[in-house]
Amino acid sequence: MKAKRLGSMPLWQKIFVMFSFILCAVSGVLYFFYPQSNLLSVMPLPRLVLAAHGITATFSLISLGIVLPVHIKIGWLIKSNRFSGVMQLVCLAVLLVSGCLLYYGPQSVREITLIFHYVFGFLFITCFLSHIFLRPKSNGGHQNMASISLRMR
16 A cells, blocks of 8 residues: 555545636636637527636635645645645635626726736646646655644644
8 A cells, every 4th residue: 555645635635626626727718718719609608607617716715725724734844845835825815816806896907807817827727737746756755744743733
């Protein structure tokens, strides 16, 4: 049996986080490319895609709440994937604020907010994928759970 890495999530968490972020990203990318696409002109899709984006964004925020207490804390303590992790948190913060502004904000800031939302959305997708697939090579210096649990208190 392969030993689990310190800070790795249980399978159910991985699945929930992956699906919520991926579905949110796909719906956002669909909405971004919708005006240029003739493929989606069969039915009035923008409203449906935006609704799906809003619902999956809610699940993405739940995912953030799931990973904050353990995954992020342990990752920070063992100095693993800090840059991509911090970049994801920054992107999510901007996406949260810009999403609220797009939905509830004044019309006068809609265009600039939409640009920020698109830019940070694509940046988040890049950071999320790099966080998953571009892990630094382990040098064998694993920390044991006892030293981590003492620092978590």
